Amino acid sequence: MKVRSRRAVPPDVYLSFVSSLFENRNTLFTGMAVHILTFVAIYLKSGDAFYLMLCAGFVIVFANRIYWFTRFQQADKSQMTRHEIRQWERRYVLGAASTAAILGTGSGYAIFVLQDSFAELASIAVTMASMVSVVGRNYGSRLAVDLQTLACCLPMVAGSLLAQDFYKALLSLMLIPFGLTTRAMANGVREFLYENVIASQEMKKIAGRFDTALTNMTHGLVMLDPHNRIEVINRKACELLHLGDRKRLTNCDLDVVLRYGVRHTFVDGSMPSLIQKQLAQLIDGSTSRAVMQFSDDLILEFSASRRPEGGVVLIFEDVTARIRADRKILHMVRYDSLTGLPQRAYFCDLVKEKVAQQATGQVGFMVLDVDEFKHVNDMKGHLTGDRLLVAIANRLLELAAGEAITGHFVGNQFVLFFPGREGELGLDARMRSIHERIAGNYDVEGLHIAVTFSAGCVILDSAELRMEEWQIKADLALYEAKSRSRGRLVFFAEEMDARYVERQRLKTDLRAAVDAGDISVAYQPMFKPDGSALECCEALARWTHPEKGAIPPNVFIQVAEEMGIVSEITRQVIKKACRDCMTWPEHISISVNLSVQDLRNELIIDTVTSVLAETGLAPGRLHLEVTESSLIEELSTVRLILEQLRGYGITVAIDDFGTGFSSLSYLDTLPVDVVKIDRSFVRNICEDVRRLKLLRGIVTLSRGLNLQIVVEGVETREQLALLIKYNCADLIQGYVYSMPVSSSDIEELSQLAERKEFEARTYVA
Structure with a gap:
């Protein structure tokens, strides 16, 4: 085994070895008393005063050693340098070696000079007893062991050799291996203790680091033995579970701690069965992870791992904020805000x-x-x-x-x-x-x-x-x-399902017809009240289904609006109407209806201008009709669109006037040229005087705003006569003059009107 030098030993370990030399002052008193009494006894037996001198030496050395022992106990060891530690070691070695030298001198003197059996036996016995204590008391200093061994043995060997007694000389030589053995034993003890001290220090460092890591963990940790008792618990675990001082929890049963064992804990004897069940499942290995809600303000997520020697390690963290955020997100997903x-x-x-x-x-x-x-x-x-x-x-x-x-x-x-x-x-x-x-x-x-x-x-x-x-x-x-x-x-009812399926088929067929351009156009003329001139025609979209025949406009236009393709129908109608209008006399205009969807954005402006450019129709011959329902949605947007269209020279008309909300206000706020009064105001004017007065009031208001007036739905000569009598219309549109006709019939109707050969009639439904 390698014996380490003082320089190789760390200062703190060196200090601990030197400190071991100055411990147990009581043994110093005992040894010194035995030594003095023994030498006094030899003096009394032999009468040799030399031993009284040796006793005096013992007293002087003892006093000196007691002084330095006391000084060492009072010294501040935390600030000692290696040099200072070495000085203290030398002071101890000097005192110990002096004591050993006195003992050895007394033994050698008894063998060589006195040659008295009692003196030899007493002095050698005390000296050898001191030699035995060297290993147990002075292992901390190699120098102390060596000097004390030499100081004890050399005088006895010298005395035995000088006495010229063969057997004593032979026996004294046996002290040499005894001294070497003593030295080796002391070195072995010192090396063993050094290794253990170093190992202990390392373990303390590791334990300190482990404790620091546990203390500063953001997660709670509880280590349980196979019997569900707490072996290790960190500060975070105590904080999260409100368990108080963690030092009091070691070797306590976890279930008892959570239920009853800790003052101020929030988990009392009525610990929820769900939490108890979840903890039991984690501990027995049924599950490895669980989320537990201890209160409204504390939700912990636990994970468990089994230990090879038995037991389990529970690691948990506060997930209250995360769970609340997840629940909030889930609530936002599940519930309307x-x-x-x-x-x-x-x-x-x-x-x-x-x-x-x-x-x-x-x-x-x-x-x-x-x-x-x-x-x-x-x-x-x-x-x-x-x-x-x-x-x-x-x-x-x-x-x-x-x-x-x-x-x-x-x-x-x-x-x-x-x-x-x-x-x-x-x-x-x-x-x-x-x-x-x-x-x-x-x-x-x-x-x-x-x-x-x-x-x-x-x-x-x-x-x-x-x-x-x-x-x-x-x-x-x-x-x-x-x-x-x-x-x-x-x-x-089941028939609703059939109607739904039929409507879906109708949508499919309508889309195909629009894509193929199969929407046709019919025209209803607008005449001067006396029938002397045809001045304008309203373009009416028509769709003839290959199997069902003619589909009413109010049906397929509504379907087109649901499908979002009504703007494409509008584009096709405008294009066909403008082309047809180019074949008519120049004084005849064409009027086309715009839907609600057409007026939601400015694409209608591009559509109209591109068609006019393509067909060559003068903008003044194109009238665009908007219904009051289309004005309700986005009045400001509609106003901007109509102003731009009107800026190109296109005439703007309000269709079905009087059937919507706040009709009169539109006449003042919108860029309108023509008012088309709805047929509902004409239907009973011959029988209902109030209805006629209302019609005349609207006409008066409109004329005051310089608006042209078209009356729709005129079907009888009597209605026409009243309208002419009270000058209620600039143009008449209705079956009293003509039903919707094809484009080829318009020129003929215009010629009949010019020749005054066109007569009013009464429409019979």
Whole structure:
């Protein structure tokens, strides 16, 4: 074994070895007393005063050693340098070697001079006893061991050799291997202790680092033994679980700690069974990860790993913020941000869960559509519209509590699911009751808004429920309700499905016809009231289906608007009408209707200008008609578009005037040239004086604004006569002069009017 030098030993270890030399002052007192008493006894037996001198030497050395022992105990060892430590070692070695030298001298003197058996036995016994204690007491200093061994043995060897006694000399030589053995034993003890001290220091460093790592972990950690007792727990775990001082928790049962063992802990004896079950599953290895909610403000995520020697390590972290964020995101996905009601996807999930609980029986769905909601947005503002939706949602929740699951689909549509149940009212009666009670007045920001709802309902067997099917059927019923009148509730019937399929086929055929350019145009002439001139023709789109024949415009135009292809029909009609107009006399103009979709963007301007450029028609011969319904949507956008069209020299007319909202205000705010008064004002003017007065009032107002007046729907000579009598029209459009005709008939009708050969007639439906 390699014996390390003092320079190779770290200062702190060197200090610990030197400190071991100055320990146990009591043994110093005991040894010194034995030494003095022994030498006193030899003096009394032999009468040799030399031993009294040796006793005096013992006292002097003892006093010196006691002094330095005391000084060492009082010294500040934390700041000692290696040199200072070496000085203290030398002081100790000097005292120890002096004591050993006195003992050795006394033994050698007894052997050589006195040659007294008692003196030899007593002195050698005390000296050899001191030699034995050298290993146990002085292992910390190689120099102390070496000097004490030499100081004890050399005088005895010298005395034995000088006595010229063969046997004593032989025996004394045995002290040499004894001394070497003592030296080797001391070195071995010192090396062994050095290795252990170094290992202990390393373990302390590792333990310190481990403790620092545990203390500063952002995760909580609990290490359990095979008996579920806590072996290691870090500060974060105690903070998260409110467990107090972690030093008190070692060897405590985890379940007991969480339930009863810690003051101020939030998990009391009524620890939720779910948390207890989850912890048990983690500990026994059934699961490796679990999320546990200890309170509203604390959610922890645990992970567990098994230890090879048994037990488990639990690592956990506070995931409250993450779980709250996930729940918030999930809530945003599931619920409408405006009304707080479940959105379509989550509503369907709730329905599936409810149906799964209801093994058999019927269930019902009702889709509610707020009538004229767009008008509320346009007239009152979108903020008012949003608040109205919130008010409706709150009333629905109140009415449907215990009755149905309520959801918000999109925009102004709400949906309710009615599970089957025993009771006096059936599903249809429950639906009708809610539909009846949900309608009424709503107070929104001081406004009283009367609201009605169109409703589509469907009742199905829960065993045959298909999520995609009920939505289609409810939508079909809602479409049927809205097509009849506002505020209606309609239940799905199988024939609605057939009509839906038929409508889808009609859409497919219409798209093909538009793509192929198969939309034709008919023209209804507009004459001067006396029939003396044909001045303008209204272009009317016509579609002849290859199987069904002529499809009414009010049908296929509505379908085209649903499909979003009405603008393409408008483009084709304008193009054909302008081409046909180029074949007519130059004084005849052409009038084309624009749809709501045409006026939503400025593409219509490009369409019109490109057609005029392509056909060569003068802009003044083109009239564009807009209905009041198209003005309601985006009045500012429509105004800008019409102003640009009018700037090109195109004439702008309001069609069906008097059938919409705030009709008179449009005459002043829009760039309009022509007012076409709707047929509803003409129908009863011969019998209803009030109706005639209203017509004349509109005419007077329009003329005051320098607008040209076209009266539509004139069908009898009597209506025509009244209009001429009171000068109510600049142009007459109606069956009293002509039904819609083809382009080739226009020139002939114009020539008849010029020759005054055109006569009015009474139209018979």
